[in-house]
Amino acid sequence: MPRHAPPDWRASALRTIGALALREMATRYGRTPGGYLWALLQPLGMIVVLAYAFALLQRSPALGTSFLLFKATGVLILRQFTVLADVSGRAISFSRSLLLYPRVTWFDAVLARFGLNLLVLIGVMGVILGGILLHERLEPVLDWPKLLLAVGLTAALGLSLGVLNAFLFHRFELWQQAWAILTAPLFLISGVIFLYEDMPQQAQAVLWFNPVLHLTGLMRAAFYPTYRPEYVSLVYLGVWCLVPLVAGMMLMRLHHRDLLTRMR
Numbered sequence: 001m002p003r004h005a006p007p008d009w010r011a012s013a014l015r016t017i018g019a020l021a022l023r024e025m026a027t028r029y030g031r032t033p034g035g036y037l038w039a040l041l042q043p044l045g046m047i048v049v050l051a052y053a054f055a056l057l058q059r060s061p062a063l064g065t066s067f068l069l070f071k072a073t074g075v076l077i078l079r080q081f082t083v084l085a086d087v088s089g090r091a092i093s094f095s096r097s098l099l100l101y102p103r104v105t106w107f108d109a110v111l112a113r114f115g116l117n118l119l120v121l122i123g124v125m126g127v128i129l130g131g132i133l134l135h136e137r138l139e140p141v142l143d144w145p146k147l148l149l150a151v152g153l154t155a156a157l158g159l160s161l162g163v164l165n166a167f168l169f170h171r172f173e174l175w176q177q178a179w180a181i182l183t184a185p186l187f188l189i190s191g192v193i194f195l196y197e198d199m200p201q202q203a204q205a206v207l208w209f210n211p212v213l214h215l216t217g218l219m220r221a222a223f224y225p226t227y228r229p230e231y232v233s234l235v236y237l238g239v240w241c242l243v244p245l246v247a248g249m250m251l252m253r254l255h256h257r258d259l260l261t262r263m264r
Contacts, residue, residue: 040124043079047072047128050193062195063224068132069140070220074192076125077219080154081212082183083121088114088162089169089179092259106256107249110166114159122151140223147222153234154215156241163248170259171251191216196231204231211240 051067061070088110095109133140168175187193190212196204207213214237217229252259 039120040127043075043124044128047075050075054193062198063220063227064138064140066132066136066138068136069129069138069223071192072128072132073219073223074190074216076121076128077150077154077215078186078190078192078212080118080121080125080151081158081215082186083117084114084155084158085161085165085183086179087117088159089165091162092166092170092256096260106166106252106260110159110163114155114162118155118158125151141225143222143225146218150215150219150222153218153237153241157211157215157237160241160243160245160248163252164244165248167248167251167255167259171255186210186212189213191220195220196229211237 047068050071054061054071055067061067063070091109091113092106094113095104132138165175165179169179189207189210196207196213196217199207208231214229214232217232221227221229221232
């Protein structure tokens with residue numbers, strides 16, 4: 001029996017991810033006094049503006065009685081996806097100096113940024129939704145399995161496209177601008193403002209292929225018991241969560257050294 005047992009690679013990986021997450025916490029959120037506050041105020045401001053703007057145009061929201069809750073259930077899911085896909089994709093450049101160490105892998109960097117930002121986003125979601133329920137004295141019958149499924153699948157989709165972006169962002173310089181252009185219309189086509197069922201049939205046939213639209217419908221079903229989004233396909237979401245992840249991991253496995261060399 002050897003005198004010194006080899007270190008457990010899982011414990012070593014967890015320590016590495018934890019150290020990277022602490023670095024992310026100090027730089028992304030701790031560098032300015034309002035770092036965490038801004039993470040809360042940015043989506044809250046958007047929700048309030050949308051809610052009161054549509055309250056002036058409509059007598060009642062498409063679901064329920066609260067404009068704030070209706071907009072929040074869409075905005076927060078969309079923001080969770082866009083933030084996770086973006087910060088995970090930029091993890092390599094963010095931690096490039098630490099990736100020179102043999103024990104720090106590119107996937108450690110991605111998981112650290114993804115994990116920390118996911119916790120922050122879930123915390124922000126809980127504060128905003130809880131505040132809306134208290135402010136408007138709402139007592140919805142929450143479908144917790146659907147709520148957890150919506151948040152979990154959104155996180156999985158963000159990680160999946162984030163891993164693919166980790167390759168594309170650093171292999172093709174124009175992809176960062178292309179990604180910003182491609183995700184900009186999601187605010188209008190992901191069911192944040194209007195329900196999928198209220199859209200014209202021709203638009204429904206095209207927008208169905210947007211995976212974020214399925215996540216928004218699932219999130220709304222968790223808060224509105226009478227709402228049954230039959231268009232939501234868990235199989236389709238599963239494909240989106242799996243295919244980009246596998247493709248991104250294969251590409252990064254083959255080319256991550258070349259990407260690091262190009263960034264030096």
